[in-house]
Amino acid sequence: MESRFRVLFLALPIVMFGLSGCSATKNFFGRGDKSAPPPAEIDEQVIDPEVDRREIKEPKIDSENFEIGAFAGILSIEDFGSDLVYGVRLAYHVTEGFFVEGTVGKSQAGLTSFEILSGGAPILSDSERDFLYYNLNVGYNILPGEAFIGEARAYNTGLYIVAGLGSTRFAGDDRFTVNFGAGYRFVMTDSIAFHMDFRDHLYDIDILGEEKTAHNLEATLGISLFF
Amino acid sequence: MSERNITTIHSTPRSIKSLLIAVLAFVMLSTAFDEIAQAAEHYKTVSVADPYLEMRTGPGRGYPKFYAVDRGESVEIIKRRTDWFLVRADNGKEGWVDRAQMELTLQSDGSETSFANATQEDFTNARWETGLLAGDFGGANIVSLYGGYSLNPNVAIEVWGSQILGNFSNGWMGSVNVVHETWPDWRISPFFTLGGGVIHTSPKSTIVQGQDRTDQVAHVGVGFRVYATRRFIMRAEYKSYVVFTSRDDNEEVEEWKVGFAFFF
Numbered sequence: 001m002e003s004r005f006r007v008l009f010l011a012l013p014i015v016m017f018g019l020s021g022c023s024a025t026k027n028f029f030g031r032g033d034k035s036a037p038p039p040a041e042i043d044e045q046v047i048d049p050e051v052d053r054r055e056i057k058e059p060k061i062d063s064e065n066f067e068i069g070a071f072a073g074i075l076s077i078e079d080f081g082s083d084l085v086y087g088v089r090l091a092y093h094v095t096e097g098f099f100v101e102g103t104v105g106k107s108q109a110g111l112t113s114f115e116i117l118s119g120g121a122p123i124l125s126d127s128e129r130d131f132l133y134y135n136l137n138v139g140y141n142i143l144p145g146e147a148f149i150g151e152a153r154a155y156n157t158g159l160y161i162v163a164g165l166g167s168t169r170f171a172g173d174d175r176f177t178v179n180f181g182a183g184y185r186f187v188m189t190d191s192i193a194f195h196m197d198f199r200d201h202l203y204d205i206d207i208l209g210e211e212k213t214a215h216n217l218e219a220t221l222g223i224s225l226f227f
Numbered sequence: 228m229s230e231r232n233i234t235t236i237h238s239t240p241r242s243i244k245s246l247l248i249a250v251l252a253f254v255m256l257s258t259a260f261d262e263i264a265q266a267a268e269h270y271k272t273v274s275v276a277d278p279y280l281e282m283r284t285g286p287g288r289g290y291p292k293f294y295a296v297d298r299g300e301s302v303e304i305i306k307r308r309t310d311w312f313l314v315r316a317d318n319g320k321e322g323w324v325d326r327a328q329m330e331l332t333l334q335s336d337g338s339e340t341s342f343a344n345a346t347q348e349d350f351t352n353a354r355w356e357t358g359l360l361a362g363d364f365g366g367a368n369i370v371s372l373y374g375g376y377s378l379n380p381n382v383a384i385e386v387w388g389s390q391i392l393g394n395f396s397n398g399w400m401g402s403v404n405v406v407h408e409t410w411p412d413w414r415i416s417p418f419f420t421l422g423g424g425v426i427h428t429s430p431k432s433t434i435v436q437g438q439d440r441t442d443q444v445a446h447v448g449v450g451f452r453v454y455a456t457r458r459f460i461m462r463a464e465y466k467s468y469v470v471f472t473s474r475d476d477n478e479e480v481e482e483w484k485v486g487f488a489f490f491f
Contacts, residue, residue: 061271061342062306094459096287096309100359100487136359136370138487144287156285165361165370167390172432176368176392187285190306190313204394206433226308 064191067091069224071105071197077131077170078205078214081110085131085218091139099139101162105218107131109170112208123207128172133201135179137164147186156187168203175203181218195222273332273340274301280332282322286311294320302332307342309457350454350490351380351411358462358488365468365480367393369400373488380411387424396437398428402444408452417451418464426470443471452488460488 068090075085087105094100109129115122143159163180181199188194201216279295286308294316296302302314302324310326332340345353356375363369368391375385382405389400404422423445430437450464463485470478 061304061312064306064308093309094457096311098459141287144285144289146284146290154284156290165368167370167392174390174392174397176370 064226071220071222073220133168135166158185277331353490360484360486362484400426
């Protein structure tokens, strides 16, 4: 539609020019000397505006949207007791609300009650008891806030929720693992934060007879660095 | 007992490998983002042009405003986190200011201040993209990481690494594919894709029969990318795979995935 208008618009001066150039119609328009400029000139003006572009300087500012950290705590592996878990975490803050994170953690499963009571052959070998997981999560800072220590000190804090998926290597197999949970961030300085995290890692497992969904609850404390 | 040990010797490096891949992908991500940050020019002090500049106690909308810098005074920018800037006033006060207010300040030479901010236009024209998708691969769960490079706004080449976690077997798949976007300037941009690669499957330890296999695969697919915010993309896709097995019949597998990605 717009181009049609433009064609009509451009056609008008051509017609005008053509007509005014013609001696028969010169006086008819009464403006023979001031003939309209040829369309080529108009095009030139539209396409090549000699405007100075202002350079927008982009500031170089230290962007700290990444957060790297380590954590340690307790992981309760369903049927296999609770044990120490430790790992690392990397997060990228997309907006003030959303972040994505990747976590790798390691623990070791103990004995099942059956193994302890029967005193018989162990169900898993030692190396099969190694519990290694990774997960990739999306998180949201649901309750940002401030915490006060005494009258003079205020620290930024935040309660966040996370959910995601990954894989757990346990009992000789990789298991698709869904995890979700919540955490509390205590921002010590502008770059250092302490974390308290609670997660549930779920996977399907059938090594004890029937297949079932195992809940592995994890509670950890961690420290992280924004960079 | 010795049999068990043999099994684990085989299996442990595999898990370490998948973990390494995940870590590596994140490291690559971080370096890429760092480069973007480094690419911008250097300056640190801006002066307030609006009647005042409000400082908050934290990098978020809800944090209280505790100080206002008057027009004409200058502030030093210390760091940026998402769309918030930590600034220091002449009198030493430090606080967080949002991007909208920071863009109303003036640079030392009097020109306006502007900060890098990804837009939908960058979504169309960005060269690099990386993301994570998960879903269903012929009844098994699949987790995938990918990296893509755009030759032009319409055509991109992608490299994928996937971990497949099923009830009876586990495995991994690596593939390369070409993606064509017909309307890359749309906020919801559909694409179709064509590619090939290799798939490795190994039966679970509780399955008695079966052995490890590595086969070639080819696939076609359709999907769409949605520009969410900043550098964030949501992506969903369907792919139909043909696995060229060593048996008489080829295997066909359908895959559905959804996830998120970043462009830079």
